[in-house]
Amino acid sequence: MAKTRLENLKLGIFVVLGTALLVVAAYLIGNRQNMFGKTIPITAIFKNANGLQNGNNVRFSGINVGTVNKIEMINDTTIRVHMIIEEKMQNHIKKDAVATIGSDGLVGSMLINIVPGEGKATHIGPGDELQSFSRVATQDMLNTLNQTNENAALLTEDLLKVTRSLTQGKGTFGRLLNDSLMAKELHQTITNLKHTSNEANIMIAEINQMVKQLDFDNSTAGVLLKDSITGDKMKNVISHLENSSMEIEKMTKDLNSVIGDIKTGKGAINYLAKDTILVGQLETSIENVTEGVKNFNEVTEALKHNFLTRRYFKKKEKEQKKELEKIDE
Structure with missing residues (x-):
């Protein structure tokens, strides 16, 4: 009998303690889930939930202010997350705040962070929708x-x-790294280029100095550079010189052709120059002609003194004198 009462007492104490623990646990869980305090609902739209679940915390500036109440799938790219937050936080969260999905630590559960806005927007009310920003997920x-x-x-x-090609001497850079002779030649080439560049700079400086020293008003170069009429005349002179050069070249070709014919034995000039017999015959003929003229003059002089032809020659002399007098007048 005594034993039964002791057992009943133990059972009663266990039931009372269990009930008390259950009530405390329910209160703590309900308080954590904001089931017993005053709350307001708000929403936010995301493209990807990133593993967010119902009951996950909602934080504002690092403080837990609510929980995720519901996750609603609108379409394949739109997810609406319903949240409940403490009513007292209504006076701290503004409508320009931004909601993002993050994690509690590196490998902790997912949660929603509400970042305060920087503008002068009004405070949120029940059913308002916050702006959202989808961060890059860990998997991404x-x-x-x-x-x-x-x-x-x-x-x-x-x-x-x-690197292997360079060490093995392949390609231009490989040869430069391994071939000392080629490197020296390249160095010499660069040195020559520098020298040429310096010479060109000096030449340009001298040309500039010469141009500065030109008297564009009185010098010939200045007249040629400034006077368009003189420039046109110079063009005409150069054009005529080109034409003359072409004519001289043509004449030279013709002379070369004639000289070539003479050298090859063509034409009378080469025949006269080389045939000695013909030259002798020409000399004999000239001597005969001279002798014939001399004899003709002697015959003419004899006829002038002959009484039969004397009158004819005197008449001719008178006519010649008259003609000379007319010419003198």
Whole structure:
């Protein structure tokens, strides 16, 4: 009998303690989920929930001010998140605040962070919708890092190939690194280019100095540079000189052709120059002609003194004198 009462007492104490613990736990959970305090509902739209679940915390400036009440799928790119926050925070959160999805630590549960706005907007009210900003998810970051690592591996492989080619003396840069003679030639070429550049600079400076010293008003160069009429005349002179040069060239060709014919034995000139017999015959003929003229003059003089032809020659002399007198008058 006594044993039964002791057992009932223990059972009663256990039930009372269990009920008290259950009430306290329910209160704590309800208080954490804002089930017993005054709250207001607000919403935000995201493109990706990033693992957000019902009951996750809502933080404002690092302080837990509410929880996620509902996640609604609008379409494949739009997700509306319903939140409930403490009513007392209504006077601190403005309508230009921005809601973002983050994580509680590196590997903690997801939550919503509300970042205060910088403008002078009014405070939020029940049912208002906050602006949202979708941050890069951890998985996306890992995918990007993976792709970056792959690209880095490919780049490293290409750099290794280039380095091997350079050390083996392949290509222009490889030859420059390994061939000392080519390096010296390249150095000499660069030195020559520098020397040429310096010479060109000196020449340009001298030309500038000469141009500065020109008297454009009185010198011939100045007249040629400034007077368009003189320039046209110079063009005509140059054109005539070109024409004369062409004519002289043509004449030279003709003379060369004639001289060529003479050298090859063509024409009378070459025949007279080389045939000695013909030259002797020409000399004999000239002597005979001279002798014939001399005899003709003697016959003419004899006829002048002959009584039969004397009158004819005197008549001719008178006519010649009259003609000379007329010419003198």
